[in-house]
Amino acid sequence: MTHVLADKMKKELSLLQPSDILKFDQETSSIPGIIKLTLGEPDFNTPEHIKEAGKKSIDANRSHYAPSAGTPGLRRAISRFLETKYKLRYNPDTQLLVTTGATEAIFASLTSIINPGDKILIPTPIFPLYIPIALLNGAEPVFMDTSDNGFVLSPEILAQALNKHGKAVKAIIFNFPTNPTGVTYRRSEIEALAGVLKKHDIFVICDEIYSELTYGEPHVSMAEYLPDQTILINGASKSHAMTGWRIGFLAGPEEVMRKMGTVHQFMITSATTMAQDAAQEAFENGMNDGTQMRAEYEKRRDFVYQKMTEMGFSCPKPEGAFYLFAKIPEGFPQKSIDFCVDLARNAKVAVIPGDSFGPGSAGRIRISYAASMDVLKEAMRRIEHYVTEKKQRSVQA
Ligand SMILES: Cc1ncc(COP(=O)(O)O)c(C=O)c1O
Known part of the structure; x- marks a missing residue:
């Protein structure tokens, strides 16, 4: 009966998928010690x-x-x-x-x-x-x-x-x-x-x-x-x-x-x-409450942008919001979900697969830098280690 009723629901519902971002965030949450740079949520508290x-x-x-x-x-x-x-x-x-x-x-x-x-x-x-x-x-x-x-x-x-x-x-x-x-x-x-x-x-x-x-x-x-x-x-x-x-x-x-x-x-x-x-x-x-937060985000942006580009991830330098949209370098899985799963399992850093954001997003990842500088430093250290190891392995192979 329930099944029959479910079939009678608004037909457009069959076109919808649950949010990829939330799904990926939930899946990676169970990995012990994972650093999540996934959600678009300020890490600051309300003033x-x-x-x-x-x-x-x-x-x-x-x-x-x-x-x-x-x-x-x-x-x-x-x-x-x-x-x-x-x-x-x-x-x-x-x-x-x-x-x-x-x-x-x-x-x-x-x-x-x-x-x-x-x-x-x-x-x-x-x-x-x-x-x-x-x-x-x-x-x-x-x-x-x-x-x-x-x-x-x-x-x-x-x-x-x-x-x-x-x-x-x-x-x-x-x-x-x-x-x-x-x-x-x-x-x-x-x-x-x-x-x-x-x-x-x-x-x-x-x-x-x-x-x-x-x-x-x-x-x-x-x-x-x-x-x-x-x-x-x-x-x-x-x-x-x-x-x-x-x-x-x-x-x-x-x-x-x-x-x-x-x-x-x-x-x-x-x-x-x-x-x-x-x-x-x-x-x-609090018209200007954002000023201090913005200055802090800007420092984080500069840090993450510099680190990621040094590691070979090309991306536009963000001019606003708190995301970096980086291209996965050659030599890594190019399907963004595969890359993100591998990164989450091996480097213990979760970022969002680019494909969630529509045409033009393939082969990219979204990193949210709405996290403290200490967390970002540790995340970059882990990604750097992951990238170096993969490169060394591919040279040896
Ligand atoms: C572009 C954009 N619009 C809207 C929202 C949702 O905002 P709110 O939390 O005020 O509903 C978000 C949240 O990440 C967003 O990135």
Whole structure:
């Protein structure tokens, strides 16, 4: 009986696979002494003043439902944060929705705009979450491989895809600074892409969750150039080391946000009230909390980048987020899952197989350097030992 009912479930579910990243992370967790550079999770704790705001909120019995769009205080704080940091102007009363992490923002936005059969353009390699959500809603993902262009989508590839797929395209998804490559888009690149996108009547879903973690130029938002088309996704998870509080947000044109707000309401009613109070403190009085964390990530980036390239793993130097996307050198298993399993078993370091991130990812691995310098030093020492041993063995063979 259960089996028969399982067969009657939503047909798109058969297209979905469990997250490769979580699966690999769980599999390698059982190896004794393993160092995991797998998950995209800040190793810093939430800053004290934010924790205090959360505690005060609990003590003040802020344990009731919040307005579905988010508490007015948090929405005002987000609006000011976006204006101060990225020159974006959003009316806190009508253009912002507070979500349960960026994850819910992704789910609510795609669910609100997709009709079955719509095409969604996705530059790859990219954080994989958008793909199952698009599929679940009956959309067809159209991948644009950016690996030949330094992992940056060029206006030419974009224009080609838009011309080829025409009116069937409902939206394009961007994520920058990019998980898994660490690449980000410069002002001139955003300007050029916006020039192409402006001519098309499509949504531009822009996940800028790593916007506070850039190591060169400050972040430029796509919404600065395309305010009428962009659905902006961001949140407190990475900027303020608040992954467990689950606070994200959506920003966009008024009418779009009004309709999206109904989907968001049916999904979760409202984000957790005390977490919203803590996030208000983060965006209001901790606007620059990220600065110190960013400086620390930058040191780690420099260290890991130098070590990995010295060992023969080529990769773009990350300009944002906290990932390194490295090519497996010749002489090692080129299938990324095989390499990662071998590395986990023999070097006791877990990294994510590149294939999880779509076309352009083959033969690569993603290393998360959101770990302490001591952990990273030991991980690099182990990988170096593994690489040297393998090379010596292949010379002897
Ligand atoms: C690009 C990107 N978007 C969204 C998320 C999820 O963010 P949140 O924890 O706020 O749901 C992640 C998490 O790793 C991410 O890398």
